[in-house]
Amino acid sequence: MELPIKLSEQSREPIYHQIEHQIKALIASGQLETGTPLPSIRALSKDLEVSVITTRRAYQNLEYEGFIKTLQGKGTFVANIHSSLKREIKEDTVVRALKTAIETAYQHNYSKTEINKLFNAILNDQEGRL
Incomplete structure (x- = not known):
């Protein structure tokens, strides 16, 4: 699954924040529903042409904030958001x-x-x- 994320090199906002904010927006708008599988960190890094470290940081922050959940051996999914x-x-x-x-x-x-x-x-x- 390819996410419709557009990154801006000109933005003063760090790339991982751009990724986080756009995934949050996709979840909030209903484009990504609860339980939807997300691309792996490596796959998203490749799609966005950014480092795995950058994507991992975005995913870790999103998981910490409760927007996504990772199930060992199964993948990363959109969490149920109020x-x-x-x-x-x-x-x-x-x-x-x-x-x-x-x-x-x-x-x-x-x-x-x-x-x-x-x-x-x-x-x-x-x-x-x-």
């Missing part, structure tokens, strides 16, 4: 994306008014597609 935690993760994911977009806009010298105008235009466009 719906309130899923809501919290979904909100965190959206806030992070919006913060990144706003930082990018400010780096390109957009004003708050221009950012609001762009945001509303995109929001209206997306609503039209639903």
